[in-house]
Amino acid sequence: MVEIETLHSPKDFKSDQEVRWCPGCGDHAILSSIMRALSALNIPKEKFAFISGIGCSSRFPYYIDTYGFHSIHGRAAAIASGVKVANPDLSVWEITGDGDALAIGGNHFIHAVRRNIDINIILFNNEIYGLTKGQYSPTSAKGLVTKTSPYGTIEEPFQPGELVVGAKGKFFARTLDSNIKLSTEIYMEAARHDGTSVVEVLQNCIIFNDGIHAAISDKAHRDDRTIILRQGEPMMFGKNSDKGLVLDGLKLKVVKLANGISEKDLLVHDAEENNPGMHTMLANMRYPGFPVALGVIRAVSAPTYDMAVSGQIAKVKKSSEIKCVDDLLRSGSTWEAK
Amino acid sequence: MRNSDNVIEREEMVIRFSGDSGDGMQLTGTLFSNTSALFGNDISTFPDYPAEIRAPQGTVGGISGFQVHVGHSEIFTPGDLADVLVAMNPAAIKANSKLIRQGGTIIIDEDNFTEKNITKAGYTSDPVKEDKLEDYNIIAAPISTLVKEALKDFGLDPKTVMRTKNMFALGIVYWLFDRELKYTRSFIEKKFSLRPEIIRANMEVLNAGYNYGETIEALTPTYRVSPAKIDKGTYRNINGNTSTAWGLLAAAEKANLELFIGSYPITPATGILEELAARKDLGVKSFQAEDEIAGICTAIGASFAGRLAVTTTSGPGLALKAEALGLAVMTELPLVVINVQRGGPSTGLPTKTEQSDLMQALYGRNGESPVVVIAASTPSNCFKFAFEAARIAVEHMVPVILLTDGFLANGTEPWRIPSMADLPDINPPLAIEGDTDYIPYKRDEKLLNRKWAIPGTRGFEHRIGGLEKTINGTVSYVPENHEYMVKIRAEKVARVVTKVPDMKVYGAGEGDILVIGWGGTYGHLLTAVREIIDDGLIEVGFAHFNYINPLPSNTAKVFSCFKMLLVAELNSGQFVNYLRMNFQEFNFQQINKVQGLPFTVAEIKDKCYKIVEI
Ligand code: SF4
Numbered sequence: 042m043v044e045i046e047t048l049h050s051p052k053d054f055k056s057d058q059e060v061r062w063c064p065g066c067g068d069h070a071i072l073s074s075i076m077r078a079l080s081a082l083n084i085p086k087e088k089f090a091f092i093s094g095i096g097c098s099s100r101f102p103y104y105i106d107t108y109g110f111h112s113i114h115g116r117a118a119a120i121a122s123g124v125k126v127a128n129p130d131l132s133v134w135e136i137t138g139d140g141d142a143l144a145i146g147g148n149h150f151i152h153a154v155r156r157n158i159d160i161n162i163i164l165f166n167n168e169i170y171g172l173t174k175g176q177y178s179p180t181s182a183k184g185l186v187t188k189t190s191p192y193g194t195i196e197e198p199f200q201p202g203e204l205v206v207g208a209k210g211k212f213f214a215r216t217l218d219s220n221i222k223l224s225t226e227i228y229m230e231a232a233r234h235d236g237t238s239v240v241e242v243l244q245n246c247i248i249f250n251d252g253i254h255a256a257i258s259d260k261a262h263r264d265d266r267t268i269i270l271r272q273g274e275p276m277m278f279g280k281n282s283d284k285g286l287v288l289d290g291l292k293l294k295v296v297k298l299a300n301g302i303s304e305k306d307l308l309v310h311d312a313e314e315n316n317p318g319m320h321t322m323l324a325n326m327r328y329p330g331f332p333v334a335l336g337v338i339r340a341v342s343a344p345t346y347d348m349a350v351s352g353q354i355a356k357v358k359k360s361s362e363i364k365c366v367d368d369l370l371r372s373g374s375t376w377e378a379k
Numbered sequence: 380m381r382n383s384d385n386v387i388e389r390e391e392m393v394i395r396f397s398g399d400s401g402d403g404m405q406l407t408g409t410l411f412s413n414t415s416a417l418f419g420n421d422i423s424t425f426p427d428y429p430a431e432i433r434a435p436q437g438t439v440g441g442i443s444g445f446q447v448h449v450g451h452s453e454i455f456t457p458g459d460l461a462d463v464l465v466a467m468n469p470a471a472i473k474a475n476s477k478l479i480r481q482g483g484t485i486i487i488d489e490d491n492f493t494e495k496n497i498t499k500a501g502y503t504s505d506p507v508k509e510d511k512l513e514d515y516n517i518i519a520a521p522i523s524t525l526v527k528e529a530l531k532d533f534g535l536d537p538k539t540v541m542r543t544k545n546m547f548a549l550g551i552v553y554w555l556f557d558r559e560l561k562y563t564r565s566f567i568e569k570k571f572s573l574r575p576e577i578i579r580a581n582m583e584v585l586n587a588g589y590n591y592g593e594t595i596e597a598l599t600p601t602y603r604v605s606p607a608k609i610d611k612g613t614y615r616n617i618n619g620n621t622s623t624a625w626g627l628l629a630a631a632e633k634a635n636l637e638l639f640i641g642s643y644p645i646t647p648a649t650g651i652l653e654e655l656a657a658r659k660d661l662g663v664k665s666f667q668a669e670d671e672i673a674g675i676c677t678a679i680g681a682s683f684a685g686r687l688a689v690t691t692t693s694g695p696g697l698a699l700k701a702e703a704l705g706l707a708v709m710t711e712l713p714l715v716v717i718n719v720q721r722g723g724p725s726t727g728l729p730t731k732t733e734q735s736d737l738m739q740a741l742y743g744r745n746g747e748s749p750v751v752v753i754a755a756s757t758p759s760n761c762f763k764f765a766f767e768a769a770r771i772a773v774e775h776m777v778p779v780i781l782l783t784d785g786f787l788a789n790g791t792e793p794w795r796i797p798s799m800a801d802l803p804d805i806n807p808p809l810a811i812e813g814d815t816d817y818i819p820y821k822r823d824e825k826l827l828n829r830k831w832a833i834p835g836t837r838g839f840e841h842r843i844g845g846l847e848k849t850i851n852g853t854v855s856y857v858p859e860n861h862e863y864m865v866k867i868r869a870e871k872v873a874r875v876v877t878k879v880p881d882m883k884v885y886g887a888g889e890g891d892i893l894v895i896g897w898g899g900t901y902g903h904l905l906t907a908v909r910e911i912i913d914d915g916l917i918e919v920g921f922a923h924f925n926y927i928n929p930l931p932s933n934t935a936k937v938f939s940c941f942k943m944l945l946v947a948e949l950n951s952g953q954f955v956n957y958l959r960m961n962f963q964e965f966n967f968q969q970i971n972k973v974q975g976l977p978f979t980v981a982e983i984k985d986k987c988y989k990i991v992e993i
Binding site: 126 | 669844
């Protein structure tokens with residue numbers, strides 16, 4: 042890769058605050074991937090706004106030297122929406138967690154996605170409440186034993202990808218906290234996509250849910266248990282690139298590249314397809330039956346809300362006779378008293 | 380002008396249109412009031428309707444009313460009692476029989492006084508007899524029959540025909556007050572511009588109603604309420620919600636900031652969101668949020684991004700916004716929150732007026748969370764106080780709650796249109812590129828406000844948030860720092876008083892009794908006080924508060940000039956208790972009403988006379 046001169050290096054984004062996440066927490070790696078992505082995006086630092094809610098992940102804005110807003114629980118999507126609609130020139134990022142975005146902030150999350158406001162939502166998914174010290178979250182696997190589910194949870198978890206598609210989302214990607222190279226690429230793709238981009242980061246909470254993603258993130262198994270989807274490329278995975286995905290009827294199936302099955306028999310990834318059927322199936326793949334999909338799963342271009350707002354204003358301004366408040370005050374039925 | 384012996388000259392008159400919620404009474408009332416305003420009368424209106432869009436027909440609960448007070452002299456209220464009642468059915472009599480002036484005129488649709496409707500309204504026989512209204516001037520017109528007759532050659536379906544009944548009633552009222560039909564015609568022509576047959580039908584029926592009046596002229600007097608002597612200028616009729624929306628627009632223009640409104644529809648505040656959504660021509664960004672919380676949060680986001688940010692709501696919505704409002708207090712961002720109060724608690728009385736959110740506005744948040752609270756007091760001065768709310772928010776970097784209410788929101792009055800050149804400039808304390816280092820919570824020595832560094836400004840990247848922090852914005856749990864920050868945030872709000880005008884007392888500057896009010900009760904209290912002054916029996920003054928937190932600095936001085944202090948409000952005593960807390964040296968008396976209705980002038984007068992024992 043050719044190093045190009047950028048406006049800011051990743052470390053220019055380091056703030057003067059001491060990073061207070063637990064040593065070994067996945068959040069550290071996410072911070073460093075995002076700093077790399079911001080540097081590579083080559084946008085002046087003052088144009089970034091990072092908005093977060095409440096939770097471990099939401100401390101993020103303090104640690105990054107851009108405009109930042111650490112807000113209240115669940116509301117980051119609404120605040121970020123306001124920032125972006127108010128000033129579409131900014132690169133607006135929302136940092137959130139599974140509890141913040143999908144429990145208390147579920148309503149704002151789905152509506153931000155539905156409106157397709159151009160914000161980048163980075164959802165740290167550790168399947169647990171960390172800051173309140175270990176209660177189950179809306180993404181905790183059914184049966185998980187936590188402090189508030191001593192006999193195991195009895196709730197069906199959300200799959201963030203499925204929720205995004207259900208909310209008419211246009212961009213969904215997934216990455217692993219520890220995979221800095223892939224993560225950096227994905228954050229950049231998310232930033233460059235016009236519209237709401239949701240990136241689910243499988244994040245390890247070393248204190249309250251350690252190893253929750255270990256089955257797929259361990260170096261030894263990673264390549265066999267995840268698949269990195271890339272636009273236009275066959276859906277192939279495995280340490281030896283010896284496995285792939287095909288359609289069997291209406292369902293996905295894992296095949297071995299042997300016995301006459303070759304690369305060209307595999308499905309080819311098309312993130313830009315508007316029909317979300319395949320994207321939903323890919324996002325829903327779970328180990329052990331399937332590899333977990335990483336990469337940009339869905340990236341469909343569509344008009345954004347913030348641009349539509351500006352467009353409508355420009356159009357109405359052109360045709361209306363009311364150009365200033367004085368015009369408005371004198372419009373319609375008025376009369377003179379002499 | 381009519382030249383007849385049968386014309387009675389009047390200083391002022393009150394007309395109440397009353398019928399089923401589907402009878403078009405709100406439109407009829409609006410048309411009559413606009414016609415009267417254009418004619419030159421001073422007016423005040425009061426729409427009073429049920430929450431249900433089509434409440435059960437023929438029942439008292441389904442009655443929709445619209446009261447108009449027209450005057451040759453100055454008018455401050457929609458009036459206590461109606462001189463003329465239009466009653467489209469028996470239930471309309473039932474709902475209003477105690478609200479008609481002794482001997483007033485009642486126009487009824489005779490055809491609707493069937494046995495079934497009479498029973499539905501809760502009568503057993505003729506409502507006029509049962510309610511002892513025989514001595515009143517009853518104009519019993521077979522409106523339904525006459526409308527059918529008038530439109531028999533129009534080829535319209537019966538439902539459409541019956542929908543024009545309100546125009547017949549309006550025609551009679553126009554005749555009764557000798558009013559021109561011009562404004563109504565142009566309104567109808569505009570409203571139904573795509574349906575010429577509907578225009579013709581409505582006009583036909585309106586004329587038929589007017590002519591019906593002519594034919595009965597010999598039997599009944601008509602009225603003349605001459606134009607009011609009002610200050611020179613250009614006028615328009617305006618309701619409180621529109622006037623609020625326009626005040627915000629004016630503030631945005633004066634502050635040179637884009638206006639952003641994040642709101643969720645809620646009665647009776649929705650009109651502000653609707654008006655601003657239509658003002659794309661003035662660059663307004665309106666965001667209809669997924670809920671009340673998102674309404675305020677998008678506004679907070681827009682404020683962070685450097686816009687004049689507003690969220691509008693009514694009581695239950697303010698409750699939902701409480702946590703986010705605390706965030707705006709903590710981050711010291713400018714924000715205007717408008718609460719158009721309605722009857723509570725819970726869903727309460729959505730379409731009725733009340734002043735019961737004062738305590739919620741002042742204290743309804745976790746922690747020590749002071750905000751500026753101001754209140755508008757007439758439909759037209761909602762403009763002034765919306766402007767003022769925005770000015771204070773932006774210049775002092777503080778959230779401001781503006782309280783209006785359902786009575787102001789929907790009520791209308793003539794308004795002398797101001798010129799933008801006459802309004803003060805608004806100066807946001809923006810951090811400008813090139814300034815020295817930006818410290819997020821460093822304060823102006825006088826106002827204690829912080830500077831507003833807008834994302835996109837180079838060199839001022841900083842973080843704010845809901846956690847307690849030092850002046851650098853660094854999170855801090857140091858006990859002394861927290862106490863210091865709590866105090867300084869409160870002191871910042873207190874110092875808004877430096878820009879608050881002194882309280883001016885109306886009437887006597889000292890004397891027997893000071894009538895004290897706040898917000899939307901202004902017109903009724905003022906009228907009562909004027910009448911007491913005219914009676915000349917006691918020395919009365921009137922102090923009406925628009926600034927609630929902080930209170931004007933001369934408040935205690937004003938109070939000390941009167942023997943008795945009477946606080947009047949439409950709740951169980953929220954302002955009076957706030958005053959008791961702030962001014963323990965005084966003894967306050969109170970008059971309260973919690974019926975979802977405004978005070979009547981008579982109630983206030985009676986109370987005043989009672990406590991001074993006259
Ligand atoms: S509690 Fe878990 S998620 Fe929170 S900082 Fe510690 S390791 Fe990270």
